[in-house]
Amino acid sequence: MSTSASSVSVAPTFLSTANWLTRYQAVREQSVALCRPLLAEDTVVQPTLDVSPPKWHLAHMSWFFETFLLREYLPGYTVFHPEYAYLFNSYYNSLGSRVNRADRGTISRPPLADVYAYRAHVDAHMAQLLALADTLPAAFAELFELGLQHEQQHQELLATDIKYILSTSPLAPAYLPAPTDRATSASAPAATWLPVNGGMNRVGYEGTGFCFDNELPVHDTYVADFELQNRLVTNAEYLEFIQAGGYQDFRYWLGEGWDLVQREGWHAPLYWVEKDGQWLRFTHHGLQPLNLAAPVTQISFYEADAYAQWAGYRLPTEQEWEIAARQFQPNPAAGTFLESGLFDPQPLPADADPTQCHQLLGDAWEWTYSPYHPYPGYQRAAGALGEYNGKFMVNQLVLRGGSCATPESHIRPTYRNFFHADKRWQFTGIRLAR
Amino acid sequence: MSTSASSVSVAPTFLSTANWLTRYQAVREQSVALCRPLLAEDTVVQPTLDVSPPKWHLAHMSWFFETFLLREYLPGYTVFHPEYAYLFNSYYNSLGSRVNRADRGTISRPPLADVYAYRAHVDAHMAQLLALADTLPAAFAELFELGLQHEQQHQELLATDIKYILSTSPLAPAYLPAPTDRATSASAPAATWLPVNGGMNRVGYEGTGFCFDNELPVHDTYVADFELQNRLVTNAEYLEFIQAGGYQDFRYWLGEGWDLVQREGWHAPLYWVEKDGQWLRFTHHGLQPLNLAAPVTQISFYEADAYAQWAGYRLPTEQEWEIAARQFQPNPAAGTFLESGLFDPQPLPADADPTQCHQLLGDAWEWTYSPYHPYPGYQRAAGALGEYNGKFMVNQLVLRGGSCATPESHIRPTYRNFFHADKRWQFTGIRLAR
Amino acid sequence: MSTSASSVSVAPTFLSTANWLTRYQAVREQSVALCRPLLAEDTVVQPTLDVSPPKWHLAHMSWFFETFLLREYLPGYTVFHPEYAYLFNSYYNSLGSRVNRADRGTISRPPLADVYAYRAHVDAHMAQLLALADTLPAAFAELFELGLQHEQQHQELLATDIKYILSTSPLAPAYLPAPTDRATSASAPAATWLPVNGGMNRVGYEGTGFCFDNELPVHDTYVADFELQNRLVTNAEYLEFIQAGGYQDFRYWLGEGWDLVQREGWHAPLYWVEKDGQWLRFTHHGLQPLNLAAPVTQISFYEADAYAQWAGYRLPTEQEWEIAARQFQPNPAAGTFLESGLFDPQPLPADADPTQCHQLLGDAWEWTYSPYHPYPGYQRAAGALGEYNGKFMVNQLVLRGGSCATPESHIRPTYRNFFHADKRWQFTGIRLAR
């Protein structure tokens, strides 16, 4: 998933047409639910290039179903509005010209109400189409699944973009009221080092469900034995780095990271605010005291790597991460996902088992020191969907494990997310290796 | 008036406290009325640096009354919200830091509803304050008048900014439904040349009402005799310039204008669209056929000057314009102003008297070839209001006469509006001199 | 004169063909003499957009004679090199495409030696052509004179560009050794205010010699009586402004000037350096102690105006300046010009007559608060030379009087130089009015 998101499903033999409509409606409702606490005004602005207006997301997700499914498979379907293809295409050159990305937040029309009407129009026609499911070709099933996965990717973006949008106002508005019983200063249990067996291992998705094309082909890889920390790095630990002058010492930084830190005046993670000697953090619940026990998040790759250098360790590669995940068999139920409504990674309980590997799935995407490059033998799909993943495979780093903004059903250990090294508005975090 | 508006009133002996509240309420209501056709989403975006979000205008106008009148003169007044001074200060360094101008459209909160609450709060307290009018010092009367004039300046900006905002959508939404009976292609009567006596003349405001400090001091000036056209240049005439290749021939252009034309790919006035060989124009009523008989408008100084060069004539100076206005005694009632709700300069009737000078007030601001510099003996006021006009007196050109977006009670022949030579989102037009 | 230089001579009845060759050779030699102290490497760099490489100047001046005289009037003339028209055209759209101005310093070939060969080629053919002078039309004489004036304008630019080029090295190299007997700290005599009679006055060039088209037509103008200081503002006086916090107080500044000061971190004139509590200044003789008695120079219009505001006075208009010059009849011999080889305005002697107006010609260009606009009735010339002056007539301010880098024979009281308000690499200074 990414600003620019991801790709082609493969062999979805897992799909049974029985529950298609139910599943479609559940996924679609989740997008609307995320926008419900917003005002119309919040849905139209774009305070920075990476962030898209929520209204745009809502329309774009519908455009995806309209373009790839309704126009292809529903006989006699008429598009909701002829200009919407121009307005809500994200990055598909195959599908013609579109609004410049930087201008998404300068256009107030169509109004939010029309975009909801667009969603309703698409939903009604999708219901018609899904009623014909048994007569549709296998390719349809793949595209249908892809449409749902795509919607889920944009749900994560909605959660992070909404946070960014609200953060730009000096009023520090809350997206939702803060839970009243949140403890904020307890410390996390000390991290432990867990040994991982390297050697020859398979990497890539081997299941029978959905995966993106970038998780394939499955292939063998070799890594040496290594150790991984059993939890994410916490705010308390990261604060030590800050207090030790980490942002002022070039020796810990990659050159391009150091230039960025100087140019932008970075001195803490995104959303951290120092006020009267106390650290606060902007959250979906407004400005809150920094939770020292919680994992540090919303940092760039440069910061993650500089922290690791300072600590004397390193970030894992994506192969190491996937091998470890296979070995430790993480329990998805233990992670924090979008469905929790918490919108922040959660502290590890004080009594967590120190011999287990925690927080692998959910909570925070883990920066790896691996490029987002094609797996050996990777082939881009033909047509517009060939643009879904393949064209982004340079100059980005892989992140693994999903975050507190990822829908739980969307993630798996082989999932490859990718961002540029300077991005930090996603729920990104650090796990150390050595 | 300007992107950055204008200044200090002088000697308002004309003010009688009797109708202060009535007048205040009428002016304030006009601002709200302008925003009524908008959706909340339209009020928050800023598609280009010059344009401010309507919500910002609505709040800023209230901030002006709060800052300069309520906080100064109403005992015990508490500001509506402590952050609003940061959010809604336009350009007063005297009053501290503020939101970067380029970021006005990236901030969605406070919501529009709160801004209307802010207006109501200010209005209620202004009513209290105006009830004490007879006890207030003369300085208050001046500031009160300035607040009203300031609000009117922002009404003009609202009208032009709203148009720009709606224009950026490919849906070409109408602000208001188009009048059904509008004739569009009739031609205007041929222009005539009217002689104007030069010699020694007084320039500057000599009345007993309100004027801005930049209209003073009254001083003597000398110009030679000259001739002025009796009406504004029309779309039909400007189209000839286009069709003669005016935008492709550097000889007609000032150097900086030519560079701009090349860089931006300008080939017609703002809002002109050629579709299937026909010229349309985006208006407050959506896309409409170009009205050939109407005055050309929404052009830069560079275009006005290039047109004049091509036609073999020139633009007047502001002194010439004011002397002519004094001589021709224009009837304000004949012009098109904001109150008309037409939002476009209107064609001169076919039977207009060719010996009279038309369209001097209202319709379109007339670019002069005069710098916006201080009049001899001009002094900036002390304090924050010294920033109202004086600090803009370089690198801008003077425009005269008001436009179809100017409130009728706001304009007078001595009024000096000013914009940079490249600006063209205001209702600006051309009157030729020789 | 300007970065972009100036225009068409009119009616040079003063020209006698007798001494044409002598004069041509003298002017041309002066350009070469200015470059003699340079290394080849100094002649090729362009440290900022406004500055052109000296090699470019040397070639461009020759290109002017080649293009406008030799190609037009010398039968059978062949250009020195077919690519030179592309390389050394400055800004004439009429004459085709050319090297982007910003790229003049990125091109090392042709070498300096070839440019000198180009000069020799042009000089030899000009000698041939001038031998035919009596047979040439009047238009030739005008162009010939213009070529010489053009060369002199570039001599001033050479002097200021060379200084800028040398200044960028931390080695602070001297263009020439410093005079050994220069006194630096004596104070100038106190400034006095001299009354000037206003009223109706003629403005523009009325002599029989050469002038640029922008000094015409002669016309009547009216100004009120005023007073002018009898000398330029000194470094000592300007230092008081700095020490009083002038660069930190927005109240003295035009808005665009204040933004610039903030953005660029200006805190003193160009070339001033504070070292160990002492003010030094980079000069044509390397770093030197600041000469407190000398006129302040190399400041922008914004700084000149802010100084005047702080001092409680103002800058004169160009009309006032010219009327004063006509009244005071300055003695050119008293000024400091290029020929002096001093490359800095000189202090007024302690015994200078306080009832006389000093330093009107030479020493430093005096910023006026007048726009560089056409005089009433001004017409651009036809053809390429129409681009010499007219197309620059917007967004620039007029400067008067010449400087220590102006050839003495090049200046006169009606001469209108022009620069943008932010430029400060020329020898610009301040004279106060009230």
Add this chain to the structure above:
Amino acid sequence: MSTSASSVSVAPTFLSTANWLTRYQAVREQSVALCRPLLAEDTVVQPTLDVSPPKWHLAHMSWFFETFLLREYLPGYTVFHPEYAYLFNSYYNSLGSRVNRADRGTISRPPLADVYAYRAHVDAHMAQLLALADTLPAAFAELFELGLQHEQQHQELLATDIKYILSTSPLAPAYLPAPTDRATSASAPAATWLPVNGGMNRVGYEGTGFCFDNELPVHDTYVADFELQNRLVTNAEYLEFIQAGGYQDFRYWLGEGWDLVQREGWHAPLYWVEKDGQWLRFTHHGLQPLNLAAPVTQISFYEADAYAQWAGYRLPTEQEWEIAARQFQPNPAAGTFLESGLFDPQPLPADADPTQCHQLLGDAWEWTYSPYHPYPGYQRAAGALGEYNGKFMVNQLVLRGGSCATPESHIRPTYRNFFHADKRWQFTGIRLAR
């Protein structure tokens, strides 16, 4: 090697002090020889950010010896000039502030003559120091070797930067006269596919000579079997891609590459010029007809990858490349290196053995689809030299094999060069894999 060059030698047990001075002098002389055909003016300009002025290279290489060897090991050594550390430090934060990279071409002083004097000064003191070689610690030997390798890296940059500098002039000057007997249109033998055994392999430098720290640690890696083409892609083959519309079809391009192609208007490799329907190419010998049989070179990673996509193949990874090189045991003597003075990759002879792998070393750097990341277990060195390589390990791609501008003694199969994907002024080329 790179714009930003590379790192710390390890265990140079191979060094015998006997021939140190001879070797030092030979390497140093090579740098001077490269600059000999230049004019002083050519040595000072910087036409684009990546290119450094030759004078800067000459000084910087000396600064390296002065800073890391003379100042550390020669008792009583005094630096040549105290400002040179500021002027000629490239990117070592450890060593203080320095000239902004973008400004290297705006500074004309010190003159070239002084830089040669600097070289002589350093050389004389290095001779003194090398005479003491037997008394110096092992660390000295490592730094000495690093200094020589560093100088060789800058020799390659000199060759490519000089080409770029001369290319910006429309005169298309030749660095050296063209060889008279160069055949240009013969075709290369058809490429063949050579199988390479994958499996577990060691990667990294295992010899006893010098290597950079980024070639270590030696480690095991696994790759599947694959095939490699036996020669580089030729200009003729690349021309087919162009003629097939490769630069107009987004499907072959990575997204960021496609944006770049659009923005820059790329339609052929750097230095290709189409004139009257014929392809020419700017070379060290001026403009020459395109040699169809020669390897394509001076292309970006984006172009290399797009070509491979179009051809239906792919680029190798750096591991594959190194494994292939180990298997094929390339003969360095067969490649084209800096010493040849040819400054272009050479065509494969028509009778080249189709079962052999050609052009692995020399001719053109081969873009791999591998990130420039640390090898497993890599540690940055302490101190300033820790900045040599490690801090560049993100957002760059690895290139292998050296080029026609690489000194022959500088290259080896494990050598990792690295550049950003958009760079194309180096001698970069394409070898296909599948």
